[in-house]
Amino acid sequence: GAVVSQHPSRVICKSGTSVKIECRSLDFQATTMFWYRQFPKQSLMLMATSNEGSKATYEQGVEKDKFLINHASLTLSTLTVTSAHPEDSSFYICSARTSVSGELFFGEGSRLTVL
Amino acid sequence: QKEVEQNSGPLSVPEGAIASLNCTYSDRGSQSFFWYRQYSGKSPELIMFIYSNGDKEDGRFTAQLNKASQYVSLLIRDSQPSDSATYLCAVRGNNNDMRFGAGTRLTVKP
Numbered sequence: 001g002a003v004v005s006q007h008p009s010r011v012i013c014k015s016g017t018s019v020k021i022e023c024r025s026l027d028f029q030a031t032t033m034f035w036y037r038q039f040p041k042q043s044l045m046l047m048a049t050s051n052e053g054s055k056a057t058y059e060q061g062v063e064k065d066k067f068l069i070n071h072a073s074l075t076l077s078t079l080t081v082t083s084a085h086p087e088d089s090s091f092y093i094c095s096a097r098t099s100v101s102g103e104l105f106f107g108e109g110s111r112l113t114v115l
Numbered sequence: 116q117k118e119v120e121q122n123s124g125p126l127s128v129p130e131g132a133i134a135s136l137n138c139t140y141s142d143r144g145s146q147s148f149f150w151y152r153q154y155s156g157k158s159p160e161l162i163m164f165i166y167s168n169g170d171k172e173d174g175r176f177t178a179q180l181n182k183a184s185q186y187v188s189l190l191i192r193d194s195q196p197s198d199s200a201t202y203l204c205a206v207r208g209n210n211n212d213m214r215f216g217a218g219t220r221l222t223v224k225p
Contacts, residue, residue, distance in 0.1 A: 006158075034212060043203065043217040044159070093158050097211065104149075104213055106158040 003027055004096050006107030013084055014115055021079045021110045023094030029074035030096035034104075035067075038091040050077040084114040118142060119206050121216035129224050134191040136219050138204030141185070147207035148180055150189045152200045153218065159203055163189070194223040 003026040013019050023033055031052050036044040048069050049057040056069035068080040077096075081088055094107040121138050128134045136150075147166055151159035165171045165178040165187065177190040191198055204216040 032211065036215075044215045046212055046214065049212055091156075095213070103161070103164075106160070109156075109158045111156075 004030075004094065004105045004107040006094055006110055008110060009108055010111045010113075012113045012115065015085055016083055018080055018082045019084055019112060021081075021092055021094070021112075023077045023079070023096070023107050025075045025096045025105075028096075028098050028100075030077075031074060031099060033071060033077040033094055033096045035069060035077075035079050036093045036095065038093060038109075044093060047079075081112065084112070086114045088112065089114045117216075118208075118214045119204055119216035121202075121204050121219050123217055124220040125222055126219055127222045127224060128194050130194060130196060132194050132223075134194045134198065134221055134223070136189040136191075136202050136204075136221065138187045138189075138216055139185055140187070140204075140206045140214075142206065142208065143182075143185060144209065145185075145206045148178070148187045149205040149207070149213070150176075150178060150187075151203040151205060151215075152198075153203055154200045162202075191221075194221075196223045196225050199223050 005024045007022045033050040035047045038044045046059050047062045050069045050071040052071045058064045071077040091111050093109040095104050097104050119140050149164045150162045152162050153159040163178045165180045171178045175192045179188045199222050201218040201220045203218045205213045
């Protein structure tokens with residue numbers, strides 16, 4: 001099946017710093033990627049929809065200036081958590097949809113810990 | 116009302132039994148429904164998808180969809196300890212995004 005790679009898998013940073021997470025579709029082109037956040041024992045919450053070559057669409061309640069999303073190519077989307085705070089500590093997961101089948105594939109996830 | 120609702124569990128079944136996982140959704144116009152399995156600390160992995168009313172079988176898994184009742188379920192036959200995980204129901208929305216339920220935690224006891 002299609003492969004979506006996410007990096008880094010784990011990151012620890014100090015409060016106030018910024019962290020960038022990359023999501024790559026390795027063997028297919030993804031015009032649309034999705035970013036989710038998951039707190040312990042909770043479901044995946046859609047943060048934003050990332051469209052190649054255009055601005056991301058953010059879900060209600062998600063600060064676009066804090067969670068910067070860039071989808072510069074058909075195989076890469078990045079999420080930058082700016083001025084991170086401990087409450088931003090979470091599991092961030094990206095997903096990409098194939099244009100052929102419409103199936104959604106998930107990256108391995110990135111666990112962010114803000115000290 | 117949440118868009119996708121699941122019983123959080125935990126659901127515990129003995130090895131070899133049938134595990135039944137349920138999900139309801141609020142958007143009557145939804146057309147695509149998915150079941151994902153998520154192990155602790157890992158990303159979800161797709162088990163099955165279903166688009167039409169009725170049953171769809173794949174190995175030990177059967178997905179059932181009833182659009183009139185806005186209900187979708189997943190049956191796992193001959194449950195194995197390795198099936199112990201959180202099962203997420205997902206519904207594809209009009210914007211082609213995916214909305215997830217909170218997940219049901221399943222434990223299969225040897």
